[in-house]
Amino acid sequence: MTIKDVHLYLRQSERIALIAHIQPDGDTIGSCLALADILKAEGKSVDLYCQDNVPEALKFLQDSDQFLHCTGNEDAYDLAIAVDCSDKERMGTCSSVFDAGRHSINIDHHISNTMYAELNLVDTNAAATGEIIYALAKSLNKQISRNAAEALYAAISTDTGSFCFSSTTSRSYRIAADLLDCGIDAERITTLLYKSNRIERIRLLGRALNSLSLYENGKVALMIITREDLSASGALDSETENLVNYAKDIMGVELGILLKEAADGSIKASFRSKGNIDVSILAGRFNGGGHKAASGASIKMEMGKVKESILAAVHEMLKECR
Amino acid sequence: MTIKDVHLYLRQSERIALIAHIQPDGDTIGSCLALADILKAEGKSVDLYCQDNVPEALKFLQDSDQFLHCTGNEDAYDLAIAVDCSDKERMGTCSSVFDAGRHSINIDHHISNTMYAELNLVDTNAAATGEIIYALAKSLNKQISRNAAEALYAAISTDTGSFCFSSTTSRSYRIAADLLDCGIDAERITTLLYKSNRIERIRLLGRALNSLSLYENGKVALMIITREDLSASGALDSETENLVNYAKDIMGVELGILLKEAADGSIKASFRSKGNIDVSILAGRFNGGGHKAASGASIKMEMGKVKESILAAVHEMLKECR
Incomplete structure (x- = not known):
């Protein structure tokens, strides 16, 4: 359960697989890339796996094009390491590589x-x-390379909201x-990440802001985003991510809501709270889920x-808060 | 010239004036407030001065309401300290307090x-x-109070673009x-600062984005902001600050430009470069000025x-770059 135990496993392994989680983020990709760099410096043969593609914003990281998808025919590795996966399901189809490994680390x-x-x-x-x-890198007494440092900075920065979330220590x-x-060049990395x-996303933001109501x-x-907003701006469905924060981050606002028309005609609702309103309850009323500060639901x-x-549901919740 | 010399001056002074610069930012205000807190803990009597008002976004800082304007009738202080002022003119009318001090530090x-x-x-x-x-605080061997820590975090965060600019070490x-x-609660401070x-500024952003052209x-x-955009959105002239970055931060864009109709009918042009284009040259062509990455001009x-x-000027500059 300690880093010393990990050393033991590493010493006994030559061929190592590192597995990122599905819908990968900066932490799983950056951590995998840094760990691969460190293990290669130890003379190991390392393969990287991820069910889904690396997001555009992370493609500047060295070797981010080296992630393999799973065919189901992979050889068994000496050691399989799941990186940033809270359970086996988070590895998606790549859990087969994890299961086939002679030894495993999480x-x-x-x-x-x-x-x-x-x-x-x-x-x-x-x-x-x-x-x-x-x-782990420090415990191996290895110099951290510039590429590994860049990957780790991206990993920590993205999971801490650029060193701002309350989880930051x-x-x-x-x-x-x-x-x-x-x-490393923190300004360059931050520019590339955030x-x-x-231009299509910025045009969509303009249209979304035009619909803003208090x-x-x-x-x-x-805020509302219709299919017409998406097609007129040329933005992708995925590019609506985080736009709801423009509603939440307004002075005096406690609850930001974004309603997006999905391709199948249903409405995807995103809720973000500054903390006083538990939006997981709100999402629950529409068969959705999430956390206290961030949740969502898909409504037909x-x-x-x-x-x-x-x-109407928000009005009721605010009445109860009083 | 060293912190030890500052100790000597502090030891000899009872009444101390701290002076922030005109159009104050997070660094001058946060640094003044932290230094005041530290000096008061040393038993000093401290007054704070600033020609202009503290910006809204900094008013959450403890004692930010304690800044005095200058009347020209202030008593002479034992020691006057200019904080974050590159020259005496940066103190504006409060340079009189600085000049009247028996001793002075910059x-x-x-x-x-x-x-x-x-x-x-x-x-x-x-x-x-x-x-x-x-x-300075560390050299005095004093515990930094929570309020002083918050003020210093705000000072450093604002001057480093939330720990991202290349000046960050x-x-x-x-x-x-x-x-x-x-x-301190970094998430709370960051939320309050950035x-x-x-809502009026966000509405103005929506209107500005609608004018975006490549x-x-x-x-x-x-992007263009007209007087009508300002009056229809209800935003203040000062709330156009940093909106030009929405233009600059688009993928592939090297140069972001914001043209704003000023109250006197002239056009205020803001230029922001990702680094390859020296916008101080561009501003110079219109009798403006600034830095390589950020400059502006007022054009009648x-x-x-x-x-x-x-x-046309940009077209010429880009031709020369090739």
Whole structure:
């Protein structure tokens, strides 16, 4: 259960598979790439696996094009390491590689981790799995390469909202300081991660903002994105991600709502709270789910009715809060 | 010229004035507030001065309502300290307090600092004056209070673009780690600093994005804000700040331009470059000025003509680059 146990497993293994989670984010991709870099420096043969494609914004990371999909015909590896996966299902089709490994390790920071491997290196105090990979690298007494430092910075930055979420600790900042000392360019990485919007997404943002309305004495902000907004702007469905924050981040607003017409005609509702309203309850009323601060639901009604029902539910919730 | 010399001056002074610069930002306000907190803990009597009002986004900082304007009738202080002022003019009307002080110190990090005080504590390697105040606090062997830590975090965060600009060093991150250990809530501070937009500003953003156009094969993005946009959205003139970055941060764009109709009918042009184009040259062609990456000009022509002239100048510059 400690890093020393991991050393033992690594020493006994030549061929190692690293497995990222489905719908990969910066932490799973960055952590995999950094760990691969570190293990290769130890003379290991390393393959990277991910069921889904690496997101555009992470493709600047060295070797991010080296992730393999699973064919189901992979040889058994000496060691399979799941990276940032809270349970086996998070590996999707690549859990077959994990299952076939002669030995297995689970490196993760999620509190919901199910301890599914032979060796579980789970640190729920870490703001990102990248922090655990950093500790592992340090324990091996290896110089962290510039590429590995860049991958770890991306991993920790994305999982901490650029070192701002409440999960961020002084350890996160101290690791970032050490990574900067490895010669990375934090401004370049941040620009590539967060400040590279396609023009189509910015045009969609403009249209979404035009639909912005306030309710409940300015405590609730609601935006709408229709299929026409998507086609007129040329934006992808995936490019609506995080747009709901423009509603939430308005002064005085407690609850930001985005209603998006999905391709199948249903309405995808996203709820974001500044903290006083538990939006998982709101999502639950529409058979959705999520967390206290971020949740969502998919609703099979026409837009006008969805808006009306949600605003009525919000009105009831706010009355109860008083 | 060292922190030890500052100790000597502090030891000899009872009544101390701290002076922020005109059009104050997070670094000058946060640094003043932190230094005041530290000096009061040393038993000093401290007054804060600033010619202009503290910006809304910084009013959450403890004692930010304690800044005095200058009447010209202030008593002479034992010691006057200019904070984050590269020259005496940056103090505006409050330079009278500085001049009347029996002794004077200049604490700053700008490379253009003119060394105008008796004692000049200028560290051009610091990403923010807040980093110098932090070093001063540590040298006094005092525990940094939560309020002072919050003010220093705000100072360093605002001057480093939330720990991202190329000026950010590992020292910046290590100081942030220490400040987190003082018990501050980085997420709350970041939300208050950067994620609290008035609805009027967001409506203005929507209107500005509607005017977005690309030129020069997508290398140049231009937005326009008219007086009508301002009055229809209800936004203040000051709330156009940083909106130009929405143009610059588009994939493939090298140069972001915002043209704003000013109250006097002239056009205020803002230029932001990702680095390849030196926008100080562009601004210079219109009698403006600034830096390589950020510059501006005020042009007395009607909007259509300004746009035409700027795009022509940009076209020439890009031709020369090839």
